[in-house]
Amino acid sequence: MTAFRTVSHHGSLTVVIVGAGAMGREWMRTAHENPDVELVGVADLSEDAARSSLAEVGLAGVATGTDGVDLALALGADALIDVTIPAAHHAVTMKALNAGLPVLGEKPAAATVAEALSLAAAAEATGELFVVSQSRRYNAGLFSLRHLVGSIGRVGLVDVGFYRDPRFGGFREEMAHPLLLDMAIHPFDGARFLLGVEPVSVTCDEFNPVWSPFAGDAAAAVDFRMSDGSRFLYNASWASPGLQTSWNGEWRVSGEAGTVLWNGDDEPVSSVTSGSSVAPVPPGDSIAGSLADFVLALRTGTAPFGEVHENIMSLVMVEAAVIASERGAQVEIDEILTAAHREAIAAEKDAGAAAVLRSWTSVRDALSAGGPAPLTST
Numbered sequence: 199m200t201a202f203r204t205v206s207h208h209g210s211l212t213v214v215i216v217g218a219g220a221m222g223r224e225w226m227r228t229a230h231e232n233p234d235v236e237l238v239g240v241a242d243l244s245e246d247a248a249r250s251s252l253a254e255v256g257l258a259g260v261a262t263g264t265d266g267v268d269l270a271l272a273l274g275a276d277a278l279i280d281v282t283i284p285a286a287h288h289a290v291t292m293k294a295l296n297a298g299l300p301v302l303g304e305k306p307a308a309a310t311v312a313e314a315l316s317l318a319a320a321a322e323a324t325g326e327l328f329v330v331s332q333s334r335r336y337n338a339g340l341f342s343l344r345h346l347v348g349s350i351g352r353v354g355l356v357d358v359g360f361y362r363d364p365r366f367g368g369f370r371e372e373m374a375h376p377l378l379l380d381m382a383i384h385p386f387d388g389a390r391f392l393l394g395v396e397p398v399s400v401t402c403d404e405f406n407p408v409w410s411p412f413a414g415d416a417a418a419a420v421d422f423r424m425s426d427g428s429r430f431l432y433n434a435s436w437a438s439p440g441l442q443t444s445w446n447g448e449w450r451v452s453g454e455a456g457t458v459l460w461n462g463d464d465e466p467v468s469s470v471t472s473g474s475s476v477a478p479v480p481p482g483d484s485i486a487g488s489l490a491d492f493v494l495a496l497r498t499g500t501a502p503f504g505e506v507h508e509n510i511m512s513l514v515m516v517e518a519a520v521i522a523s524e525r526g527a528q529v530e531i532d533e534i535l536t537a538a539h540r541e542a543i544a545a546e547k548d549a550g551a552a553a554v555l556r557s558w559t560s561v562r563d564a565l566s567a568g569g570p571a572p573l574t575s576t
């Protein structure tokens with residue numbers, strides 16, 4: 199377990215947001231609404247975009263710039279929130295961690311598993327906290343589902359169906375694996391959260407309905423074998439007009455003593471009466487929950503959901519599913535981890551991160567052991 203630096207002053211946690219696009223504006227609203235947080239700066243490659251996004255959200259008196267880390271250092275901010283595009287996550291977070299700034303970053307951790315491993319190593323080397331905001335974990339229904347699953351005995355099968363017909367326009371309609379790369383990380387992460395176990399192997403068949411507006415495959419049938427012998431099935435389409443599921447999908451969890459169903463919107467239902475115990479609730483909905491957890495972590499040293507070591511396996515599941523689909527064959531998760539580790543070592547330019555990466559004898563062990571320990575302050 200790695201300790202991370204906490205923030206000990208008693209004022210609001212001052213943050214800079216980098217990336218002033220659609221999701222950046224959501225983060226501006228969310229940071230503004232959190233009483234423990236003060237948004238002091240917004241950066242974007244286009245400073246005009248930073249200014250216009252702040253104006254659109256209705257926030258005044260917030261500094262702007264073109265480099266999030268430089269702006270945060272100039273303002274003496276406590277932390278950085280990275281809402282840039284995935285291709286920029288590695289460079290932005292690596293610079294921030296080395297500048298002594300903890301980071302709350304949008305999913306995915308980075309564009310590739312190798313880059314994500316580099317960031318986990320940098321977090322260890324610098325002692326700074328890096329959390330990936332996996333927003334759909336912060337859902338009261340998912341928390342209830344997890345609670346109810348506790349009373350159906352051993353789980354044999356988690357089956358998620360996801361059928362939507364969105365029209366995004368833009369990059370998603372041109373990319374190679376739009377459903378797997380942009381959407382599937384949420385239910386994959388949800389299944390890990392629900393089961394509390396990690397994946398071992400995957401088969402995946404991607405395809406594109408003939409009427410699909412997407413250039414890449416917008417549908418997939420994915421089958422993960424998990425470490426406790428259970429299976430996680432994900433059948434999904436982004437080209438499915440008509441009777442659609444919720445954005446969280448429809449969940450069926452089948453255990454040895456019963457079944458729990460969740461439609462992704464309402465309270466889940468169980469075939470087993472779970473007594474009077476009350477399900478825990480997240481500290482906020484969606485990104486408000488991950489921001490609240492990030493603040494708590496920096497104040498107390500308590501390990502949050504999505505700490506980069508804990509989060510990476512959700513990205514591994516995405517990459518493994520894509521490779522399984524391309525090969526038309528089952529892929530072992532350990533193969534993906536080993537290849538990404540090798541790639542990360544070969545590409546690493548940061549001396550501290552390189553030393554940490556080289557010290558890992560097993561990536562799986564490093565990810566499960568490397569998360570933060572409750573500790574320390576400066």
Ligand SMILES: NC(=O)c1ccc[n+]([C@@H]2O[C@H](COP(=O)([O-])OP(=O)(O)OC[C@H]3O[C@@H](n4cnc5c(N)ncnc54)[C@H](O)[C@@H]3O)[C@@H](O)[C@H]2O)c1
Nearest residue numbers: 217218219220221222242243281282283284286304305333
């Ligand atoms: N959790 C969710 O449900 C959810 C939903 C949508 C998007 N996201 C994630 O949020 C992130 C941003 O998505 P978006 O839809 O807002 O994208 P976007 O393209 O609308 O905005 C990204 C912004 O980042 C800026 N940018 C890129 N590189 C930068 C850099 N190095 N420094 C400063 N600014 C930089 C761009 O100029 C752009 O303004 C992505 O990682 C995406 O996966 C998450």
